Amino acid sequence: MSQPVVPSRTRADGEKLSVTLERGGPDGASYRQTFDVPAYDKQTVLDVVSWIQQNADPSVSYRFACRVGMCGSCAMMVNGVPRWTCRTHVSKVAKGGAMELAPLRNLPVIKDLVTDMDAFFDKWGAAEARHHPSQTRDDPIAAIDPDSPERQIADAAIECINCAVCYAACDTVAGDPDYLGPAALQRAWTLYNDAKEADPEAVLDAVTAKGGCHSCHSIGSCTAYCPNALDPVSAIAGLKRASAKRFFGARKR
Amino acid sequence: MSRALKRTMSRAHPLWLAYILHRLSGLGLVLFLPLHFWVLSLALDQAAQLDGFLALADLALFKFAEFGLVFLLALHMFGGLRLMALEWLPWSSRQKTLAAAAVAGSFLVSVSFLVQAI
Numbered sequence A: 001m002s003q004p005v006v007p008s009r010t011r012a013d014g015e016k017l018s019v020t021l022e023r024g025g026p027d028g029a030s031y032r033q034t035f036d037v038p039a040y041d042k043q044t045v046l047d048v049v050s051w052i053q054q055n056a057d058p059s060v061s062y063r064f065a066c067r068v069g070m071c072g073s074c075a076m077m078v079n080g081v082p083r084w085t086c087r088t089h090v091s092k093v094a095k096g097g098a099m100e101l102a103p104l105r106n107l108p109v110i111k112d113l114v115t116d117m118d119a120f121f122d123k124w125g126a127a128e129a130r131h132h133p134s135q136t137r138d139d140p141i142a143a144i145d146p147d148s149p150e151r152q153i154a155d156a157a158i159e160c161i162n163c164a165v166c167y168a169a170c171d172t173v174a175g176d177p178d179y180l181g182p183a184a185l186q187r188a189w190t191l192y193n194d195a196k197e198a199d200p201e202a203v204l205d206a207v208t209a210k211g212g213c214h215s216c217h218s219i220g221s222c223t224a225y226c227p228n229a230l231d232p233v234s235a236i237a238g239l240k241r242a243s244a245k246r247f248f249g250a251r252k253r
Numbered sequence B: 001m002s003r004a005l006k007r008t009m010s011r012a013h014p015l016w017l018a019y020i021l022h023r024l025s026g027l028g029l030v031l032f033l034p035l036h037f038w039v040l041s042l043a044l045d046q047a048a049q050l051d052g053f054l055a056l057a058d059l060a061l062f063k064f065a066e067f068g069l070v071f072l073l074a075l076h077m078f079g080g081l082r083l084m085a086l087e088w089l090p091w092s093s094r095q096k097t098l099a100a101a102a103v104a105g106s107f108l109v110s111v112s113f114l115v116q117a118i
């Protein structure tokens, strides 16, 4: 039996949220604009931005797709902290009924809350974070033991949704535009440990070049803010260890 | 507080604070060490000046500064050990918590002995 659809209702007390958006594009100076938004009992930060765009100012630009924490497109700075907005409840982040939203840090702004994520994705390529196949489609499928320690390490980060929250949290990215950043390096660590990866040494070459894993100061903001509870700082530490071991002659295979 | 600083502080988390303390204590040591070596060099060739300086060093303010120095050294050393453990030992977060608890526990015990000794 299907559930009846209950329209979400505003709170009985008619409370409003005061939501300040940082707006503007690459050409104009950014400015702040505050909106009064009706408070709902269950309401995400993304709901709030959608309400503003649909009811108060249709020119507000923002980005989302899945609304369920899968696509990684909705991240913004919420009260100065990078967060996935579709799965962040207003009740957890609003302070005294107020909230400040800004585009993701460390990325160029296209307009309002939309950032240009090219640099973020390009760095995945620069980290050689792409699979180098070890077999062709004609070979039998390689059996991988999911419980093997190596596979466990490789599995640790496969839930990354490319949301760039860690990238926005990282102070090293803020200070060094060439730094590859936590997500790309973590992806490289995953590949490096993947038994099906044909060229782990090429991955290690890429991540030990300038701007690679050795630029990381182990501040751990990436791990503190990753919405999927992933641990890029430990992955990067793994790359540092692998590069040190290689310096003393060890090879992956 | 300026808005930029406020935003930075809203992102602060324990590991970030540990990082900042490590850096600041390092800077403090960089500023102090040249002075320290200069005083030591006095012992080699200008004993009279050194005695004058040592009399000064008896002042309460100086005692406080010395405490600060030892504190900085301790901070910086713990910060460095923490970093080395973090980067060189592939510990799980549970192991990290246990290690931190062990260090904190031994620190407490040694401080209580020290306090008794004074």
Ligand code: SF4
Pocket (backbone or CB within 6 Å): A169, A170, A171, A172, A173, A181, A182, A215, A216, A217, A218, A219, A220, A221, A222, A223, A232, A233, A236
């Ligand atoms: S641990 Fe490294 S990657 Fe993570 S936030 Fe800090 S500097 Fe950036």
Ligand code: SF4
Pocket (backbone or CB within 6 Å): A159, A160, A161, A162, A163, A164, A165, A166, A167, A182, A183, A186, A225, A226, A227, A228, A229, A230, A232
């Ligand atoms: S590591 Fe976490 S924060 Fe970074 S892009 Fe992946 S899911 Fe987002």
Ligand code: FES
Pocket (backbone or CB within 6 Å): A064, A065, A066, A067, A068, A069, A070, A071, A072, A073, A074, A075, A084, A085, A086, A087
């Ligand atoms: S909208 Fe897809 S992760 Fe938030």
